[in-house]
Amino acid sequence: MARAFEPQVATANHLLDGDVVYFTEHGDWTRHLTEAVVAETPDQAETLLGAASLFPQDVVGVYLANVQVIDGKPEPSHFREIFRTRGPSNYHHGKQAEA
Amino acid sequence: MYSYSNFDADFVRSRVEEFKGQVARRLDGSLTEDEFKPLRLMNGLYLQLHAYMLRVAIPYGTLNGAQMHQLAYIADTWDKGYGHFTTRQNIQFNWPKLQDVPAILDALADVSMHAIQTSGNCIRNVTADHFAGAAADEIEDPRPTAELIRQWSTDHPEFAYLPRKFKVAVTGAPHDRAVTKAHDIGLRMVRNDAGEPGYEVVIGGGLGRTPMVGKVVRDFLPRADLLAYLEAILQVYNLSGRRDNKYKARIKILVHETGLEELKAKIEAVFARNQTLLEPVDAGIVARIAADFAEPTWVRKPVVDLPTDVGFRAWFDTNTAAHKNPDYAIVTVSTKAIGATPGDVTSAQMRVLADLGEQYSHDELRISHEQNVILPHVHKSDLPAVYASLKAAGLGTSNIGLISDIIACPGMDYCALATARSIPVAQEISNAFEDLAVQHDIGELKIKISGCINACGHHHVGHIGILGLDKAGVESYQITLGGDGTETTTIGERAGPGFAYDEIVPAVERLVEAYLGLREDETETFLAAYRRVGMAPFKSALYPEVVANAA
Structure with a gap:
């Protein structure tokens, strides 16, 4: 049996500083996962990836990442994506320092 | 120390100018990422998990005070005030911004440094014994050889697109501190029966997905023949190395699949041809390099009694x-x-x-x-x-060779390839054994941690090796035991199923406890004890529940 579809967001790294970014419903990029637009179906995910791939001058390496929607907000499901929302664990650098 | 010739200085500066133009064209949209990526990688610029990372070459691990000062300046000016020294004797900056990288490269060029060939399928920064020119057990300083190889391999047009990356290490001492048998080519400086200097040449070593101990392809290579012979190895590898599968593209696989004897015959044939085609290396160049590595003028002053505290x-x-x-x-x-x-x-x-x-x-x-x-x-x-x-300065910790002197790759705190974190595991092991007196009692014990199968943390040659993997969406750590990265290079043996993130430090503690309980006396190191008793008692310590269930 095919695996149930998990909600997804489109994510990438910013061209200039490499920071993790997410695609929003307004068709631009945010540095905060909570502001990301969530695809709820495979069709929506395909459309999302297509739309997010139209910004080769702003971001690098667009891909879809699985999320869980909790209280209406996307949260990362895989530990790699959790780290991407925070920054490294050995120093208070990256997103966690900017929050 | 080697000082740049005008040729070196001009070459490095021209590469900075070239990259400046490439970055500008990326920023204005003339270059796509697909076009730009190989160009930035040729200049040591990676895109990692949270930011770009610039890997700067420190040729054979040698630098002077001015260069170290400049690294500090770069860390303060364009990064977050620190740098990370790597297992290939390089330094990485974890937070540079793309538009700043040309300025960083200019600042490096100001002190005869660069980031060229620190990435990509080319001959990487050549490494050497870090005690070169100083060690009491050394036959000869390996750095003139390493520098000659650096000059030969930098921008070598024939070897810019090898099947895979290629790493060379050189040691001039019988005690191998440079892990030469885990390199694509390892060179050990030796003398023949007539007392003439030359090299024992080892090929096909490597860690990563398929760890292999290098094999001796030439017992004695006269010094003058070095480049013609290296050229022959690289030519054979360049033509015969596999390009169909990234995981089988290193020379170790070619050695393994072809067989040492057959490959050796091929290399010798190309070498014979090279000797007739290639001009010998200019003696003046060799002499100039050697002069740069002349012994310092030792200070003659009495040795005072050292403190007894x-x-x-x-x-x-x-x-x-x-x-x-x-x-x-x-x-x-x-x-x-x-x-x-x-x-x-x-x-x-x-x-x-x-x-x-x-x-x-x-x-x-x-x-x-x-x-x-x-x-x-x-x-x-x-x-x-x-x-x-x-x-x-917080740099006085007395733990070299002890349990807290851990190698750890950046792991999933920084690296885009990582499958699990390494750094916090190292930190927590260190914290668990924070009492230096306890560490000294445990004695020599090398723990090496990699956050993925590529093995930048050299886990295969750790007395205790730890490999972090992604096991069904959870960090999982595999332990190997009995690895050794010296002249008696041994690939560690996998102990059994992996441990969860919060189980790995207690597992290491149980290993140490088992060792302390079974060693013959305090002179028997962990590795020696492991070699004597084998895996079984350590396995029982790691997996007590299995032992209990079997009883």
Whole structure:
């Protein structure tokens, strides 16, 4: 049996500083996962990836990442994506320092 | 130390200018990422998990005070005030911005440094014994050879697109501190029966997905034939190495699949042809390189009685090594204070190290593949002053070779390829054994941690190796035991199923406890004990529930 579809967001790294970014419903990029637009179906995910791939001058390496929607907000499901929302664990650098 | 010729300086500066243009074209949209990526990688610029990362070459791990000062300046000006020394004797900056990288490369060029060939399928920065030119057991300084190879391999047009990356290491001492048998080519400087200098050539070593100990392809290669022979190895590899599968593209697979004897015959045939085609290396160039690595003028002054306080003695016993001049010592500075990130040094610490190098070590510093910093030539009378400065800078930890002197790759805290974190595992093991007296009692024990199968953390050759994997969406850590990265290179043996993130430190504690319980006496190291008793008692310590269930 095919695996149930998990909600997804489109994510990438910013061209200039490499920071993790997410695609929003307004068709631009945010540095905060909570502001990301969530695809709820495979069709929506395909459309999302297509739309997010139209910004080769702003971001690098667009891909879809699985999320869980909790209280209406996307949260990362895989530990790699959790780290991407925070920054490294050995120093208070990256997103966690900017929050 | 090697000083750049005008050719070197012009070449490096022209590469900076070229990259400046490439970055500008990326920023204005003339270059796509697909076009730009190989160009930035050729200049050491990676895009990692949270930011770009610039890997700067430190040829054979040697640098001077001015260069270390400049690394501190770069860390403060364009990064977050620190740098990370790697297991290939390089330094990585974890937070540069794309538009700043040309300026960083310019600042590096100002002190004869660069980031060329620190990535990509080319011949990478050549590594060497970090005690080169200083070690008491050395036959000969390997750095003139390493520098010759650097010049030969830099921008070598034929070897810009090899099947895969290619790593060369050189040692001039019988005790191998450069892990030469885990390199694509390992060179050991030897003398033949007539007393002539040459090399034992080892090929096909490597860690990663398929760990292999290198094999001797030539017992004795006369020194003058070095480049013609290396060229032959690379030519055979370039043509015959597999390009169909990235995981089978290293020369170790070619050696394995072809067989050493057949490959050796091919190499010798190409070598014979090369000897007739290639002009011998200009003797003037060789002489000039050798002159750059001439011994420093040793200071002649009496060796005073060294302090007897416990702190200094512990540091002296653990962190200094025998120098070829009995009035001198080699100082290994630990970057691994208890709970610290292995290999990380702040800009303030870099400046302390640079000053100490200039004042007390004939203006020389080294980076070891074990991610520590070496002051290779310290007069014994200066050791108390050096220790006091290091201690004040948080660099005085007396743990070289002990359980907290851990190698750890950046892992999933930084690296885009990682499958699990390494750094916090190292930090927590270090914290668990924070009492240095306990560490000294445990004795020599090398723990090496990699956050993915590529094995940048050399886990296969750790006495205790730890490999972090993604097991069904959870970090899982595999333990290998009995690895050894010296002249008796051994690939560690996998102990059994992996451990969860919060189980790995207790597992290491059980291993150590088992070792302390079974060693014959305190002179028997963990590795020696493992070799004597084998895996079984350690396995019982790691998996007590299995033992209990079987009973």
